[in-house]
Amino acid sequence: MRKWIILVALLVAIGAAWPWYVGGQVEGTLDARMELQAGGLELRHEPVRYERGYREARAEGTLHLRRGEDAYELPVVHEVQHGVLGARIATRLDHAALDDALAEHDGLAAILQRLAPEAESRTGLGGGVTTRLRVQDTRLDVAQWAAVAPLRDAEGPLWLEFEDALGQFAWSDEQAMASLSIPRLRLDQADGTLVFEGLRQVLALEPDADGVYGVLPDYEGGVAADRMEWTGPGCEGSLLMERARINAFQSTHGDRLDARARLEIDRMTVTRGTQRLVRHSGPMDLQLGLERWDRAAVEQLAGTLRDPAHRRQEAEQRRDLTHAAMIDAVSQSLERSPAVTLGAIMNDEPEQRLELEGNLVFSGTPEGFRMRPVEAIALDMQAAVGLQWPESLAGLTDPEPFGRVLAAAEADAWLERDGEILSGTLAMRDGRIHVNERDRTASALGLLFAAAGGMF
Numbered sequence: 001m002r003k004w005i006i007l008v009a010l011l012v013a014i015g016a017a018w019p020w021y022v023g024g025q026v027e028g029t030l031d032a033r034m035e036l037q038a039g040g041l042e043l044r045h046e047p048v049r050y051e052r053g054y055r056e057a058r059a060e061g062t063l064h065l066r067r068g069e070d071a072y073e074l075p076v077v078h079e080v081q082h083g084v085l086g087a088r089i090a091t092r093l094d095h096a097a098l099d100d101a102l103a104e105h106d107g108l109a110a111i112l113q114r115l116a117p118e119a120e121s122r123t124g125l126g127g128g129v130t131t132r133l134r135v136q137d138t139r140l141d142v143a144q145w146a147a148v149a150p151l152r153d154a155e156g157p158l159w160l161e162f163e164d165a166l167g168q169f170a171w172s173d174e175q176a177m178a179s180l181s182i183p184r185l186r187l188d189q190a191d192g193t194l195v196f197e198g199l200r201q202v203l204a205l206e207p208d209a210d211g212v213y214g215v216l217p218d219y220e221g222g223v224a225a226d227r228m229e230w231t232g233p234g235c236e237g238s239l240l241m242e243r244a245r246i247n248a249f250q251s252t253h254g255d256r257l258d259a260r261a262r263l264e265i266d267r268m269t270v271t272r273g274t275q276r277l278v279r280h281s282g283p284m285d286l287q288l289g290l291e292r293w294d295r296a297a298v299e300q301l302a303g304t305l306r307d308p309a310h311r312r313q314e315a316e317q318r319r320d321l322t323h324a325a326m327i328d329a330v331s332q333s334l335e336r337s338p339a340v341t342l343g344a345i346m347n348d349e350p351e352q353r354l355e356l357e358g359n360l361v362f363s364g365t366p367e368g369f370r371m372r373p374v375e376a377i378a379l380d381m382q383a384a385v386g387l388q389w390p391e392s393l394a395g396l397t398d399p400e401p402f403g404r405v406l407a408a409a410e411a412d413a414w415l416e417r418d419g420e421i422l423s424g425t426l427a428m429r430d431g432r433i434h435v436n437e438r439d440r441t442a443s444a445l446g447l448l449f450a451a452a453g454g455m456f
Contacts, residue, residue, distance in 0.1 A: 042066040045076075055082050060094065062101075072108070073101050078121075089121040091131070111140060133167040143189075159188040176205040176213065192233055198226030208252070216257070216299050222247040239396075240269040256336060257295040262287045270396055283348070289341035297332035301325050327373075331366035334376070338362050351386040351420040358382075372431070379428040387420050413438070 044064040051058045057080040065072045075094035080087050093112060102109040115138055121131040143158040162185040170177040179202040187194045203221035207213050224245035231238040243266035250259040265284040290298075304310055304325040310318065330338065339361045346354040358381040362369070369376040385406065390399035406422060409415040414435050415422040426444075427434045433444040 048075075052080075056080055057082070057087075072105060074098070074112070075101050087123055089123065089129075091119040091121060093117065111142070114138060114140060129172075130170045131168065133169065135162075135165045135167075137163050156190045159186075161186040161188070174207070176207075178203050178205075190233060193231045195229045195231075196225045196227070198224075200224050215302055216250065216295070218251050220249040238269075238271050240271075241265050242267040242269075252295055255295050257293045257298050258289075258291050259293075260287070260289040283345060285343070285345040287341070287343040289339075291339040291341065292333070292336045293338045294329075294333040294336065297329040300332075301329040327370065330362055331369055334362055334364055334366060334369060347386070347389070347392060349386070349388075351388040352392040353384070353386045353421075354389050355384045356381070374428075375431040377428055379426065381426040382423075383415070383425075384421055384423040385415070387417075387422065412443075414440075 042065070045061055046064065047059065047061045049060045057078075059078040059080060061076050061078065063074040063076055065074070075097040076091055077094050079090045081089075093116075095113060098112060099109045102112075115135050117133055117135045119131050119133045121129050123129045139159060139161040141157040142160050143156065163183045165180065165182045167181075168177075168179045180200070182196070182199045185196040185199055201221070201223045203219060205213055206218040208217070222245060224243075225241075226243060228241045228244050229238060230240075244264070246261065246263050248259070248261040250257065252258075263284075263286040268284065305322065310321060313321065339359060341360075342356065342358040344354065344356040358379065361378040362376055363378065364376040387406070390402035390406065393399045393402065406415065409424070410417060410422055415424040416436060424436050431441070432439060433441045435444065
């Protein structure tokens with residue numbers, strides 16, 4: 001009997017002390033500085049104050065956001081409720097301190113006050129935080145927002161409307177994951193209206209071996225929209241894309257970097273007024289891949305392109321510096337034979353179909369590549385195009401120049417006809433270029449140098 005009394009007393013003591021234990025674990029999670037850097041966006045949460053009670057707690061913190069030269073500090077308040085296996089956290093902006101915190105960003109505080117974002121998070125005893133962020137329906141003019149104004153050419157208001165938006169964010173030592181869902185989003189300005197329906201995004205990020213999310217973290221993610229439509233002013237014309245989606249990933253193996261991106265569109269329709277000009281029955285499938293690149297070299301290239309000082313250069317000087325940075329990235333990756341792959345498919349009908357597949361491999365030594373870059377390139381490319389493919393572009397662009405290019409390519413035997421299809425192959429080895437197994441080095445190099453614009 002005494003053993004049972006001791007056991008019950010022990011369980012009661014554990015139960016009484018459990019909320020304090022949970023509170024301590026949760027405090028440790030929220031008290032840690034959370035930091036994430038992905039692409040050009042830096043996100044950091046710093047704790048300011050934590051007041052823990054028996055079943056609940058209150059915390060204050062600052063959310064730092066930086067993109068390029070734009071930096072923001074958002075004061076937030078966390079209301080914590082302790083549970084059995086973790087805690088539930090309600091987070092809101094500290095509206096009393098928001099105006100002072102964003103005094104240098106005209107209008108941003110008013111926009112955030114109007115959006116009134118609210119977040120509900122859960123954290124477990126093992127750490128990590130999962131957050132659901134909800135923003136109510138809104139319609140506002142963002143043309144005067146300092147972060148938007150420099151990106152616009154048109155004058156006048158830029159109205160942003162969206163329905164109830166839901167974002168989710170999960171953070172742990174092993175992975176960060178973010179997702180966003182917006183049933184309908186609309187941008188309306190003098191130059192036209194852009195509407196997204198069923199807009200969804202998801203992104204999973206992996207830290208490096210030191211647990212840091214660097215400039216180029218490993219990731220896997222995608223963006224999709226059930227419907228995307230651009231309508232010109234006065235309904236003069238529109239471009240409609242149905243089931244458009246982009247999927248991409250990037251992975252690191254030691255000091256090697258691989259990446260791939262894919263754009264798919266099920267159907268695209270172009271109209272002018274009430275007249276339908278072109279309709280692609282699909283699919284449109286574009287793929288781009290990078291294989292076996294030196295990670296440090298790519299990070300250095302990305303840093304150069306994102307440097308504000310680089311973007312402030314004159315156009316010609318910026319182009320020369322970009323070419324030099326690209327050559328440096330290739331040179332540092334040569335020992336692993338880096339490659340660029342390309343694939344494209346447009347339209348189902350054979351007479352309107354375009355299909356392209358290419359594989360570009362760099363090899364050799366850095367000195368040889370800088371002196372004789374063409375000889376360091378191995379290229380294999382196959383192309384097939386229907387005779388009516390240029391006409392399928394009417395409404396998107398003028399098909400006549402494309403028709404002339406195809407006619408010239410056939411006349412000069414760069415493409416060979418088989419019924420309604422033109423096809424050809426191109427291979428480059430040791431500086432020699434073969435088109436359909438015929439040596440066409442001189443004419444091909446002339447086209448290459450003209451297109452490179454002085455890069456080589």
